[in-house]
Amino acid sequence: MSATESFEARLIDAIQPLRHYVLSINLYHLFETGLFASLSEKGSLSPAQIAELHGMDASRLRVFLGYLRNEGYLKEVDGKFSLSDQGRRIEEFRPWYTMLVGGYNETYMQVGEKLKQGSGWASRNLEQVGTGSCGISRHDAIPLTRSLMAKVPGKCTRLLDMGCGNGRYLVDFCEALPEIQAAWGVEPSAESCREAAQMIARHGLQDRVHIVNASAGEFLRSGMGIEPDFVVLGFVLHEILGQEGAAGVRAFLTQMVARFPDLHLIIIEVDQQMDSARAMQHGLGIAYYNPYYLAHPFTQQCLETQPFWEGLFAECGLEVVAKEYTDPQVDSTGLEVGYLLRKPRS
Numbered sequence: 001m002s003a004t005e006s007f008e009a010r011l012i013d014a015i016q017p018l019r020h021y022v023l024s025i026n027l028y029h030l031f032e033t034g035l036f037a038s039l040s041e042k043g044s045l046s047p048a049q050i051a052e053l054h055g056m057d058a059s060r061l062r063v064f065l066g067y068l069r070n071e072g073y074l075k076e077v078d079g080k081f082s083l084s085d086q087g088r089r090i091e092e093f094r095p096w097y098t099m100l101v102g103g104y105n106e107t108y109m110q111v112g113e114k115l116k117q118g119s120g121w122a123s124r125n126l127e128q129v130g131t132g133s134c135g136i137s138r139h140d141a142i143p144l145t146r147s148l149m150a151k152v153p154g155k156c157t158r159l160l161d162m163g164c165g166n167g168r169y170l171v172d173f174c175e176a177l178p179e180i181q182a183a184w185g186v187e188p189s190a191e192s193c194r195e196a197a198q199m200i201a202r203h204g205l206q207d208r209v210h211i212v213n214a215s216a217g218e219f220l221r222s223g224m225g226i227e228p229d230f231v232v233l234g235f236v237l238h239e240i241l242g243q244e245g246a247a248g249v250r251a252f253l254t255q256m257v258a259r260f261p262d263l264h265l266i267i268i269e270v271d272q273q274m275d276s277a278r279a280m281q282h283g284l285g286i287a288y289y290n291p292y293y294l295a296h297p298f299t300q301q302c303l304e305t306q307p308f309w310e311g312l313f314a315e316c317g318l319e320v321v322a323k324e325y326t327d328p329q330v331d332s333t334g335l336e337v338g339y340l341l342r343k344p345r346s
Ligand SMILES: C[S@@+](CC[C@H](N)C(=O)[O-])C[C@H]1O[C@@H](n2cnc3c(N)ncnc32)[C@H](O)[C@@H]1O
Pocket: 126, 129, 130, 133, 134, 135, 137, 141, 162, 163, 164, 165, 166, 186, 187, 188, 189, 192, 214, 215, 216, 217, 233, 234, 235, 236, 239, 240, 243
């Protein structure tokens, strides 16, 4: 595209980010309103039928459906709407919309104001961040955690998930590993705790899984009253790092292993590589990690590099038993790293 091209051609090119901005928000609404689920279940529906089903305003709904038809996510035949193939294909990627739109849209809107010195933190929707992250984790971090857990066969009988979000890990692990007798989730978002309790009840796991509404530090300082043999911290250490600094993370990890010397820790983090041209040339690097990196310093989170974390683990006297990356079939950036740690045996 050169400056000699027509104004209109340059305009169309320049406003493509606006088109995608509005589209991402409205795909999020398609999921969150339950419209996606209704269309998926019932096939083809008229706007009047959908409006009746969801108690919606029929004229606004008609425009919403028409908008998504024009973008190729819905089909309209004889005045009835259904999901197009493109619409159906997007379902498995819903968690990315939950996290980046539901969780961080409000953050991105505050970026300009929060660039100013002393302007404080931007807000985010913690429940949506947790739910979105747990949904993404089903594809990457949960298999990674399982692979790390398998390095200590049969050992996980009491699992503690710090920063458990909507409880997805706890449900998946308890269903997959019958040797887990008891599991606990600790989560500072009250809304996420409610979601987790509902998911646990839906899966009939109330007797094995317990949710505590607290931060990891508060739970540790409360005396805990439980004796886990595995602790999972999926994308949570960078939260504690932002909230309490490196000294806070060191104190947290050291106290955990001092209290439970046989404990295995699984830590999943995203490597801070936003200045790596190689990482940012990767499709997933620019589509996901670039906006992901952007949100963190505005919301009291501090992503770090692998050498940083490995140095900090060494300072805490922790041994890296295993280090692995997400399955490259799912994410080949190599940006998501998992550590299995423990206190060295004397
Ligand atoms: C990115 S989500 C990760 C959710 C899930 N662990 C996963 O791996 O997908 C971060 C979670 O950590 C929680 N969190 C934030 N600060 C925390 C803290 N100090 N202690 C424990 N959890 C915290 C958030 O509420 C959120 O649910």
